[in-house]
Amino acid sequence: MAQTVRDAVLHNPAMARVFERHGIDYCCGGQRPLDEVCTEKGLSPEALIAEALPPTEPDIDWNQAPLPDLIQHILDRHHVYLRAALPELERKLVRVREAHGATDGPTLEELGRIFIGLRDELMSHMAKEEQILFPMIQRLSSGLPAPMSLDGPIGMMEYEHESAGNALAAMRRVTSGYVLPAHACGTYSALYHQLAELEADLHQHIHLENNILFPRAAGIRA
Ligand SMILES: [Fe+2]
Ligand SMILES: [Fe+2]
Known part of the structure; x- marks a missing residue:
């Protein structure tokens, strides 16, 4: 068939x-x-x-590449992705809750609650990086003085990354590792798949910032 x-x-x-x-x-x-x-x-x-195949990533060593290139990569690859994926995930959550609320109500309610908290936090988090921290790092990497110490903004971003990581772990726990119930429809399946994709993308995004961008930026200042 x-x-x-x-x-x-x-x-x-x-x-x-x-x-x-x-x-x-x-x-x-x-x-x-x-x-x-x-x-x-x-x-x-x-x-x-x-x-549907994932795009191949160019083989760039972000430990060596200029910091403005790394910032541009984070913006193009990860911030653009989040701004598209978060509203799409919210629409799917609403549809799945409407269709399956009767059987999976508590799980979907809890999942929705954690997701909305994560979404709100990420939207304000990205704005802070784009408007405050990234421009400061760009100034420093072109030899100009930053208007204030990077310590505060970096500490705040690291704290918010930890909070996002906790929300991802909680969503994975609530969904028993994104295992679909037997009655799941196509939208349910797409929702769980895309939440797992969000998790993988955010892990990579936070890794680039916490482990490469922030320490390298702190090194310029030293
Ligand atoms: Fe970011
Ligand atoms: Fe971040």
């Missing part, structure tokens, strides 16, 4: 984002054959599957 749109998402949850990008309904209309939907949209199934 031909692979359906729903099968494609269940087999590879990253397909959910690709289908959304192309306006393909993978949830309620997900039982339609993938070939048929692609023909209708003038797309090839192979091209859609290729779109």
Whole structure:
């Protein structure tokens, strides 16, 4: 039997984002054959599957690269990702809660509560980095004096990273490691997959800041 749109998402949850990008309904209309939907949209199934592959990262040694390049990479790769992923995750949480609140209410409520706290914290956290700390590091790395010590802003960012890490761990605990219940639909599956993706991306993002950017910036000042 031909692979359906729903099968494609269940087999590879990253397909959910690709289908959304192309306006393909993978949830309620997900039982339609993938070939048929692609023909209708003038797309090839192979091209859609290729779109779901993670982009390859250029092999850059961030311990050596200029700090403004590292900052630009963090902004382009991680801050842009969060600004797109956080609202999308919130929409999915609402849809899953509407559809599965009767059976999974307490888990989904708790998950939603932790997620919203994390989202609010990350949005203000990124604004502080973009408006205060990163411009200070850029000034220092081009030989100009910073208007104040980096200690305070770096300490604050590290504290907020720890809080974000705690929220990620709590979401993983509440969902028993993102294990889907047997009755999960395509949106549920995409939600859990994308939350796990958020976790992996934030771990990488925080690593670049805590372990590379901040110590290197502190070194310029010394
Ligand atoms: Fe950041
Ligand atoms: Fe950060």
